Amino acid sequence: MSALSVNFGTASRPNRRLPRRILAILAEHDGMSAAELAASVYDARLVTRRGWHRTAPPSRLWATRRALRRLVRSGRVTVIGSYRRRRLFALTDPALPRLDLEATE
Template sequence: MSALSVSFGTASRPNRRLPRRILAILAEHDGMSAAELAASVYDARLVTRRGWHRTAPPPRLWATRRALRRLVGSGRVTVIGSYRRRRLFALADHPALPQLDLEATE
């Protein structure tokens, strides 16, 4: 998928392919932030550079966040944790992150 194949859409005609592409990426990789998803969706390559700010231009990040809010509201995507105040998203059927067993590490 090229970077031009996913268009922004407009207020009267929203981008219908963006949620599908987000779900496809989350099916392969769990625990991605909105910035990583935005860069991965629009650049057609997987971007997992935690700590980098502005991995995608702000309008693309806003569109991705809006699509994620709708997917979370519909129950198809869930928040599984956070990393440096950024929420990490995964598909809703993703098992919960295991709790750290401190007794096993002693």
């Protein structure tokens, strides 16, 4: 049983590959528990399949939220609901056109 970890970097040296890593995690676990995993990634936690977690520092939480906001704005990830007051994310199907966020607001 291995933990799914995300390297968030630090405040002075942020991880520029964070959005790519989030997309990879979502794609890898899409069939299993993508919604709950994405909610945990959003809250900057390390997650195992049995649900053990460890909270990350606030700077990592902010970096994750910022990266996910960019992914949602670009249309690569969409918010599909909420679970225990956390947002749930899913990958946008690459076959579909990009989301027009201004038209939905």
